[in-house]
Amino acid sequence: MNVVQAELGGEASPVANQVAMGAGNVPMGGARAVLRQYINIVRRWRWVILGVAGLCIVLGLIATLLATPLYTATSTIEISRESSQVTDFQGVERETSVYDQEFYQTQYGLLEAESLAERVVLKLRLVDDPEFYEMFGVVSDSPAFTLVNGRYPSEGRADRMRVASNLLLSSINIDPARLSRLVNISFTSPQPEFSARVANAWAESFIQANLDRKVQATSYGRDQLEQQLTQYKEQLDESQRQLVAYAANEQIINLPSQTGEGNDSSQDRSLVVDQLASLNQALSRATADRIQAESRARQTSAGGASTEALVNPALNNLRQRRAELAAEYGQLMVRFEPGYPAAQAIQSQLDQIDQAIAAEESRISRSLGSEYRAALAREQSLRENVAQLKNSFLDLQRRSIQYNIYQQEVDTNRELYDGLLQRFKEIGVAGGIGVNNIAIIDLADVPQSPSSPNLILNMLISLVLGMGLGAGIAYLLELNDESIADPEEVTNRLDLALLGTIPISEDEEPKEALLDPKSDLVDAYLAIQTSLALTTQHGLPKSLTVTSTRPAEGKSTTSLALAALLARSGKKVILIDGDMRSPSVHHLIGTDNQHGLSNFLSGEDSLDGMVLDVPKYGMSAMSSGPIPPNAAELLSGDRLTLLLDRLLETYDHVIIDSPPVMGLADAPLIASRVEAAVYVIESHGTKSVQIKTAVGRLRATNARILGAVLTKYDNSKAYSGYNYDYGYGYGRDQSPQAA
Incomplete structure (x- = not known):
């Protein structure tokens, strides 16, 4: 179980399972399926994604229009590895060494040093300039920024220096040109002239700082060497006097060596x-x-x-x-x-x-x-x-x-x-x-147009961020959606056989579509009828109940469709409205609910007036009757079994439209009395955890669940892209273009 599944307390969607498995373990066909699933998620939540993207674009537009225009000025300098050696007759340019990268990284760091920023602040006299701090929106209650007679006090100069240097550092950008010795120094501010001044002053101050470091290093080195020269000159003179004195005392006379005399001509x-x-x-x-x-x-x-x-x-x-x-x-x-x-x-x-x-x-x-x-x-x-x-x-x-x-x-x-x-x-x-090994190549010009905000760039960024954020929200919504979306999930997640899938009908009412033998709805229910005929040795069960987890999942339509199609195939079928709490069959067949199942369960033995003929569907029906105060008690007796036995003497099949399972005892009681049950699941409707609980309640009463019917299926919202138009158009009237 992955993390998302554990947090939501249920099973993760197929997309989450594929992500948990890892893309590296998915074969080529599985990779296509995962891609298809992602595309379907986008199609399903496209309005969420587009809405979030539109909101981000609007926010980006508002932020762009309200933003203060900023101007960027850029100066370019060249940094050589070392200053030219004019006095070296072997060559002017220094050869490239392995330490070049380290050298240039050091120079880039020096270009962003706080000491250099302080040089620029002093050079441009910004430390005591109120307009400079106002331009960058510096608001402080510190005494250092309190104007006295239109001027800042000298006591807070150190604090203002620190603030001013930080402001410059936050707006400066050092951009080394790739594979070259050129470095671009860019400065951004609300005033174009000020941006150019700072960019040029930054380059000039960097060159001056480099020269100062060299002068300091040379001066210090000369002083140190001069002291050492004096010391070593005294030591040399002392050692020479000591040598001559010893040679005179010991009468050691050495003659100067001659060129070519012996192997060592350097010794006397x-x-x-x-x-x-x-x-x-x-x-x-x-x-x-x-x-x-x-x-x-x-x-x-x-x-x-x-x-x-x-x-x-x-x-x-x-x-x-x-x-x-x-x-x-x-x-x-x-x-x-x-x-x-x-x-x-x-x-x-x-x-x-x-x-x-x-x-x-x-x-x-x-x-x-x-x-x-x-x-x-x-x-x-x-x-x-x-x-x-x-x-x-x-x-x-x-x-x-x-x-x-x-x-x-x-x-x-x-x-x-x-x-x-x-x-x-x-x-x-x-x-x-x-x-000096640093030279200015181009001085910064006063920018003529603002560098930011860039409307087109900001809109593109807002669009990309909006699409990404929308996709993330859609993915989270998909992970949080534990409903059954794919026909394959019925078997994989619920351990139920899939009897068939009913496409969603948007053009006409289901009860009207059942009257058209060539409609998609009729074709889908014919497939379900065929699946039910293979569930027992004697074909389709004699007594059958249709139930669901919650109301409005399509169980009543499924009950009506199965009864109508069986009647159309020549069977004698009766449809019973077993939902005595919220009956709906009488609305589907267009009759009243004055006399029906509740009357028989209450003790009436005569079926006259309870069984109604429905000529347009070719079947019989029994409404639920008046709504009783104790429907579960009526179903718990033996009257339901007696009713089924009497009806099966006359009819080939008895189909009961059962109430939903969750929160009620009616459906388990009915399922325990009939031969088999069909479970209806609304696509993208009830959570799988609730379905499992409901199925568990039915199985606890030893009910025989033949399988599940997935209703209101929308192919555009499915993961696998299961196409239920395949084969349904065969034999229908085609347009002249198709013909």
Whole structure:
């Protein structure tokens, strides 16, 4: 059960049930049915909806005509992400960052700040202007707004400032243009000139406020940096003096570094390091020279020809001369003996040359030995010097630890000082240029026509609101309507079989329509007669009562129709008016009510004068008779059963028009005496809760309820759009166009 149903204390309508189920769970066919139901609700309550819409339109028209004309002036400004960097050679415009959205939202908030409103109030001198407060309808008993000699007192200036700024803020509208840096500043007031003044003053004040914030920030930053620069300059000077004093005391001498010398050209080199590097290079060369001299000396001492001997010109000349003499001596030995004088002379020259060669080689050997010893001595001397410098270097390293600490402190202080100095220069340049990142694109013009009230727009809004409100009221009325509106509800909500539906007749009286065999009313009751014929094994029940929940639901018409149609089909039928409290059958058949059912129940046995023939319907009828003071007591006896038995001996069917069930005991008493009962329900009439209670009373007496007949059915008010014209027009006279 949904909330609306629980509040109303009954069952919800099908529309409410569909809404409770949720549109997502309704299949395609169900969705069409729900749409049809909504359309039918609109058709049913269309006058309510149109009335509410008309009322809203009238109220909107009255409000529009009585409203004070307001004028809106708009100025346009451009807000850049940051002011142009004129001194930056890499580019003038700043690249877009991920913080742009945050920046612009901040600017929009600043445009609606109370401080900006106070700037505009002071700029336009509104705080002491009585016409300004009168224009906005400010009425206050506060002393701040009490005029003294035509002027406001100075004591309440703060209160008036607050009120004036709130008035401006309530009438200002900040509208950023989508996907751009433009912002529209609109102000609305009853005076067009004043609206333009405020809109332009708002833009100008915002630019001035932005510049003031920048100047304040720059001035504060310069002061802070200047103090820090002084502090870091003192620290740098102190650390430099400390470094120089320590180097002098420890005799640490560093030479300026040279470009390309080593991997780190930013650090100075100590004198010991340079000397050690030079001695290492000299030692390397001396070692190479010693190894080479030693190799040549060993080669000479081993009897081999040294390189110097092989390349010595004098020695090579001697060897060449000895070879020539040895050749001549060999030729002489071919022809002469060794004692030959010429041969002996050559032999003597060969001996002298050999002595000269031996002397030269001995000299070369002694020279190589001297070179080797000199190279060895030089190498040893360099090694000693290198060892001494290594010790000096290690001592320097030990003493340079503290020196490096002082040097690092100097470097750190210098970097901090240089960075602050550069920042100080940048702030000075930026502050000197004074470029603003906000510019006015369009100044506000004096509006020539009011922006509100807009008659057409207000009428459209009133129409939409009226239609929506009317639809809501119609829906609430529909939810509150627990009557049976749809044929399907008879089965679903009342657990009764639907015997048929009787359309509403507006053109003619039902009793007249029953005389026309081709009328819609006759067709509908023929369908009900067919349904009743299938309810028992012997066809239509012999004794039948027709009742309803309350009066005027159509039970008497239904009783008359069933009796007339059965009589027309050849059955012998009698209609009894069982409603002895408010009889109506005698009006339908056009007779009096002087003698009838109440007479028989009171003890008269003769039916003469009680049973009347109704020729136009082809049936018999018994009126209710005089209205008794105790109808329930008469019905509670056995006389009704006796009457039914006597009539069924003569008639095929006895139909009783029973009184309504609610509040009376008559209908349950009659239903307990007959074979079956038919329950009549007025469409959009009785609430379903009352119908259920009445049906429960009938079933408590063991009455057999065959089903229900839905009367006065209007297809335009139904949920499902059940069309009861289908088939009823078959065989009727048609217009020439239809034919």
